Amino acid sequence: MALKNIPNVAFKSNEGVTDVEFFDLAELFSRVAKDPNHDPKQPHRITFFALMIITEGEGIHQVDLKDYAIKKGSVLKIAKGQVHAFQPNFQYSGYLVVFTEDFVLRYFSQSSINYISHLYNYHISEPLVENSALNDFFLEQLIKEFASKNTYAQKEIIAKILEIYLLRLERHTHNTPLDNSSTANQTLFFHFKDLVEKNYTKTRNVKDYADLLSISTKHLNKIVKEFTLNTAKHFIDNFVILEIKRAIVSTGYSLKEVGYAVGFDEVTNFTKFFKKHMGTTPKQFKAAL
Numbered sequence: 647m648a649l650k651n652i653p654n655v656a657f658k659s660n661e662g663v664t665d666v667e668f669f670d671l672a673e674l675f676s677r678v679a680k681d682p683n684h685d686p687k688q689p690h691r692i693t694f695f696a697l698m699i700i701t702e703g704e705g706i707h708q709v710d711l712k713d714y715a716i717k718k719g720s721v722l723k724i725a726k727g728q729v730h731a732f733q734p735n736f737q738y739s740g741y742l743v744v745f746t747e748d749f750v751l752r753y754f755s756q757s758s759i760n761y762i763s764h765l766y767n768y769h770i771s772e773p774l775v776e777n778s779a780l781n782d783f784f785l786e787q788l789i790k791e792f793a794s795k796n797t798y799a800q801k802e803i804i805a806k807i808l809e810i811y812l813l814r815l816e817r818h819t820h821n822t823p824l825d826n827s828s829t830a831n832q833t834l835f836f837h838f839k840d841l842v843e844k845n846y847t848k849t850r851n852v853k854d855y856a857d858l859l860s861i862s863t864k865h866l867n868k869i870v871k872e873f874t875l876n877t878a879k880h881f882i883d884n885f886v887i888l889e890i891k892r893a894i895v896s897t898g899y900s901l902k903e904v905g906y907a908v909g910f911d912e913v914t915n916f917t918k919f920f921k922k923h924m925g926t927t928p929k930q931f932k933a934a935l
Contacts, residue, residue: 665749666804668792670741671698689731689896696744698722699781703738707731711891714774721775721815727843728773729892741785743808753805760829762812775819784811831869834859838866838878842885847909850886852878887923894932901928 669677675686689708698707704717708731709724716722716738724730726747750759787807794800841858849855855878856866863878870878886908893904905916905928920928 665752666743666745666801666808668741668743668788671739674742686732687734689729689892691727691729691892692724692744693726694744694746695726695750696722696724696742698724698740698742699785700738700740701781701785702740703736705736705738706733707736708733709773710888711895716774719777719779719781721778721781723771723773723775723815725773729896743788745808749805753802754809758809758813760832761816762809771819775815778815778818780811780814780818828872831872834861834869835873838870838881842882846882846886846889847907850879850882850909852882855882883919883923887920890920890928891931894928895935901932904928 689711698716698721700716700718700720700722702718704715706713707716707722708714709722710729713733714722718738750762754762784807788804791800791804791807838855838859841855845855845858852863852866856863859866866878870876870881874881876884889908890904893899893907894901897904899907901916902913905913908916910916910919917927917929920926920931924931926934
């Protein structure tokens with residue numbers, strides 16, 4: 647059983663646009679109002695990357711069940727696979743940039759991807775960037791390019807505008823450049839993260855993931871600690887807890903069905919696991935919502 651009740655929102659764009667799009671939030675809600683199958687105020691998991699840039703006002707936006715206070719100058723980075731939801735009656739305006747992983751891989755330089763992957767890795771980077779002074783210039787350039795009637799190399803130019811903005815945003819929040827060893831370890835860490843996301847319902851055993859990566863458990867723990875300050879086991883368990891919480895909040899599953907969906911054959915084991923990490927039972931967590 648997969649966690650299918652959290653809507654997966656795929657990349658849907660205007661005609662002729664395949665991998666990147668830019669629009670203001672008013673347009674977003676105008677568009678989704680025509681889609682009876684999608685309510686942006688309900689938690690939904692995206693299959694692309696998104697940047698939400700606030701230009702006026704303030705409000706709350708939820709990412710992975712956590713509320714973030716946003717205002718003019720805020721940027722929210724929502725990574726592929728994250729669950730987010732707009733809050734009712736929000737009092738802010740701004741823009742949304744959405745782009746696919748294929749767009750990044752095709753148009754960004756490899757060295758940039760190493761930095762930007764860090765920016766969009768929600769396990770080691772908070773989604774909210776506050777008081778960004780980079781937004782006005784970025785939006786001005788993007789609006790100008792999207793409106794240009796000269797489409798020669800347009801996709802490449804849009805990609806470079808976005809690439810430079812993301813790199814500057816990364817520098818705004820992280821001042822220490824990656825050295826070569828960190829870059830190599832980061833690649834392994836991201837591979838580990840992807841394996842966990844694909845296999846967490848089958849195994850929570852660190853050795854299984856180390857074997858899949860052809861490294862020792864000691865080496866895997868060292869790498870994970872470098873990026874998360876915690877062990878590989880802690881990372882795996884935290885991811886499972888997050889998926890459980892996502893399912894309890896966002897689906898109509900019974901607790902037994904949630905437990906089964908995330909890899910527990912017995913409700914007792916599921917309850918013990920959740921209580922060990924959260925200090926409360928799944929039933930109590932659900933009742934408190």
